[in-house]
Amino acid sequence: MRQPIPDKPLNKVLLKPRFRKKMAIGKAELLLKIKEALKKENHPYRTKLVGNHLVIDVPKLEETFWSPQLHAEVIEEHNRTIVKGIFGPKPQVWTFFMFIHFAVAVAFVVFLVMAYTQYSLKQDYKFAMIMCFAMPVIWILLYVGGQIGKKKSHKQLVELDSFFRKL
Numbered sequence: 001m002r003q004p005i006p007d008k009p010l011n012k013v014l015l016k017p018r019f020r021k022k023m024a025i026g027k028a029e030l031l032l033k034i035k036e037a038l039k040k041e042n043h044p045y046r047t048k049l050v051g052n053h054l055v056i057d058v059p060k061l062e063e064t065f066w067s068p069q070l071h072a073e074v075i076e077e078h079n080r081t082i083v084k085g086i087f088g089p090k091p092q093v094w095t096f097f098m099f100i101h102f103a104v105a106v107a108f109v110v111f112l113v114m115a116y117t118q119y120s121l122k123q124d125y126k127f128a129m130i131m132c133f134a135m136p137v138i139w140i141l142l143y144v145g146g147q148i149g150k151k152k153s154h155k156q157l158v159e160l161d162s163f164f165r166k167l
Helices: 009-013 027-040 091-120 126-152 154-166
Strands: 018-023 046-050 053-057 068-077 080-089
Touching: 027 046, 027 068, 027 080, 053 154, 068 154, 080 091, 080 154, 091 126, 126 154
Parallel strands: none
Antiparallel strands: 018 080, 046 053, 053 068, 068 080
């Protein structure tokens, strides 16, 4: 199976793989070409082009909780046109995961303070310490869950990538 993004070791770890490609044509010309290709081509993907940002979603009927989304941006850097892209879950899923990560981090700090306070007062602090050790385990489980979701959506990610490359 062709890799959807440059085969960099970092992208195997990241939950939101990314790519960067230098283009031979100008920014305005490339954006016009993409806009025309999206209009004339009959495709099932949901697309949105706003300014120099392009968002491509999988078809509504194939969409699952883990379905990826491609966000590409066309920029000009040092008189060169560059397309930067990032594959990731829908913003709602990503926000939900970040909220849970934040809640786990806050809980870790709360239990750490609780353990220190109980230790200072010479009270039993075993529960607070157990929870302090549980929070990193929960964080690791969240990361593993994200990686499982990334693997489940790999086929759709490859399809999004091949559609984008045809544009």
